[in-house]
Amino acid sequence: MRNRRLILALSLFASLAVAAPNLIVSPNGTLYIYNPDKATVAEMADPANRGRWTVTVRHSAKSPAISLPVLDVTAHSSATGPNYVAVFVDTSALKPRDPHHYGWTVTFPLSTGPLSLTVPPPDTRFFAPAKSKDDANLYFFGSYLAGEGTKPIYSIDAKAGYIPEIHDSGIFLGIEAAATVNSGSQPPANRTRVDPDSITADIALRTARGNFLINTYPARGEFSRKNAASNFVPSALVQYVPRPLFQSPRHAFVLYETAGIEAGMNLNQPASVFKQPVDFSGYDKILRGVVGGYAAYYIMKKTGATAGDPYAAQVSLTYVGRILATDEPYVTSQTVRGAQVPLILLDDKMRHHIDGVILWNVSDFVGIQAKYTYGALPPLFQACAHQVTFGITFKAKLPGHI
Amino acid sequence: MARPVLTPDLCQNIVVNATPNQTPNDATQNLFALGVVDGTSAQIHKAKIQAALHLIEYRIAQGDILSGPTVTVDSCTQSVLASAQ
Numbered sequence: 001m002r003n004r005r006l007i008l009a010l011s012l013f014a015s016l017a018v019a020a021p022n023l024i025v026s027p028n029g030t031l032y033i034y035n036p037d038k039a040t041v042a043e044m045a046d047p048a049n050r051g052r053w054t055v056t057v058r059h060s061a062k063s064p065a066i067s068l069p070v071l072d073v074t075a076h077s078s079a080t081g082p083n084y085v086a087v088f089v090d091t092s093a094l095k096p097r098d099p100h101h102y103g104w105t106v107t108f109p110l111s112t113g114p115l116s117l118t119v120p121p122p123d124t125r126f127f128a129p130a131k132s133k134d135d136a137n138l139y140f141f142g143s144y145l146a147g148e149g150t151k152p153i154y155s156i157d158a159k160a161g162y163i164p165e166i167h168d169s170g171i172f173l174g175i176e177a178a179a180t181v182n183s184g185s186q187p188p189a190n191r192t193r194v195d196p197d198s199i200t201a202d203i204a205l206r207t208a209r210g211n212f213l214i215n216t217y218p219a220r221g222e223f224s225r226k227n228a229a230s231n232f233v234p235s236a237l238v239q240y241v242p243r244p245l246f247q248s249p250r251h252a253f254v255l256y257e258t259a260g261i262e263a264g265m266n267l268n269q270p271a272s273v274f275k276q277p278v279d280f281s282g283y284d285k286i287l288r289g290v291v292g293g294y295a296a297y298y299i300m301k302k303t304g305a306t307a308g309d310p311y312a313a314q315v316s317l318t319y320v321g322r323i324l325a326t327d328e329p330y331v332t333s334q335t336v337r338g339a340q341v342p343l344i345l346l347d348d349k350m351r352h353h354i355d356g357v358i359l360w361n362v363s364d365f366v367g368i369q370a371k372y373t374y375g376a377l378p379p380l381f382q383a384c385a386h387q388v389t390f391g392i393t394f395k396a397k398l399p400g401h402i
Numbered sequence: 403m404a405r406p407v408l409t410p411d412l413c414q415n416i417v418v419n420a421t422p423n424q425t426p427n428d429a430t431q432n433l434f435a436l437g438v439v440d441g442t443s444a445q446i447h448k449a450k451i452q453a454a455l456h457l458i459e460y461r462i463a464q465g466d467i468l469s470g471p472t473v474t475v476d477s478c479t480q481s482v483l484a485s486a487q
Contacts, residue, residue, distance in 0.1 A: 208449035243422030
């Protein structure tokens with residue numbers, strides 16, 4: 001009985017592990033049936049059975065079907081290459097000729113049961129469903145925060161962007177924005193105030209050449225809502241993405257370096273910062289050199305890795321250094337008679353910012369994330385000293401029907 | 403260069419040659435093993451596939467290419483074959 005259960009479980013696993021046949025239509029009009037059942041490949045490729053294939057196309061779901069003659073059927077099998085059955089058809093009746101403008105249906109009466117595979121007609125609506133989620137990105141992270149010299153407070157990071165590709169040019173153009181709430185709280189913090197203190201918004205233009213990612217921001221704004229400061233700082237950044245420094249089937253260590261420039265002007269200066277009057281009269285033009293790096297160690301999941309959740313664990317560190325050519329604000333704090341008071345400067349010292357993330361998927365249901373932040377971000381470069389946030393993620397999928 | 407017939411084998415060669423490690427073909431291998439370990443390296447991988455297709459006079463949008471650490475060589479190849487024009 002126990003053995004029967006084991007066999008049943010193994011056969012269920014095997015049936016789940018074997019991919020179902022699927023139909024791919026090449027730009028040349030050749031049809032490729034991937035993952036064919038090995039037991040039926042010979043039957044499909046047998047020249048005597050060529051007349052039993054039927055191939056029909058439709059320009060749209062409502063248009064009449066056009067039957068196309070099958071010219072040849074061949075089977076390809078390789079230990080390392082793709083395994084497929086190729087069905088060659090006469091596409092001379094297609095107008096327009098591009099086979100991707102049609103929906104396809106292929107049928108073949110296998111001895112084990114009829115094979116029927118389809119590729120639906122292309123969706124030509126303007127607001128068609130997205131093929132992938134690469135273009136649109138939304139990110140939200142809320143956390144409980146404990147930092148040096150501050151009482152625990154809440155922190156919210158939110159990012160949103162829509163940067164689609166211009167046709168198939170390899171050039172991406174779009175908009176994105178990011179807001180951080182209370183990440184650079186002025187100690188001591190006795191309460192949580194939902195008031196974004198760091199906001200950026202930009203028009204982004206992206207492309208890749210070789211191993212370089214080129215990010216340009218022809219229009220980019222930096223805002224600090226608490227202190228009414230804002231900058232217009234277009235920028236250009238180049239990131240070098242070499243092969244991993246260390247690589248095994250489940251582990252990888254990468255280091256990507258970044259360099260660029262930020263140049264623009266101050267738009268709006270606060271008259272006071274944290275209730276202290278300030279004089280930022282020399283704060284006008286902005287020119288910064290940017291250097292940075294992203295280092296990460298990834299450990300892939302043994303099983304159950306998905307596109308949105310591929311790693312069992314991930315440790316990453318992002319550094320951004322801004323070399324200032326002009327004086328810019330710097331907001332930090334100092335201890336005066338045992339109390340923390342804001343210290344506001346205007347200088348051209350290099351500004352550093354470090355973000356670290358440790359992500360550990362304890363199980364398929366529970367993940368732990370720790371974030372570390374140090375340094376200062378524009379526009380006011382409000383210093384954040386060793387801020388640590390922890391988050392726990394619970395993931396579960398409910399049944400689709402009851 | 404004349405436009406060649408786009409076959410599964412040609413697509414797989416393009417997909418593998420665009421990875422950082424370019425190790426021998428194995429259709430069932432995931433791209434992590436070939437050096438496409440995160441979203442950033444997947445962007446580079448897609449751009450290299452697109453550039454390689456342009457060289458042989460085919461066009462493809464990067465959004466139509468499946469790439470990433472969990473994507474197999476086979477799945478990536480099929481996405482290229484199904485979407486190249």
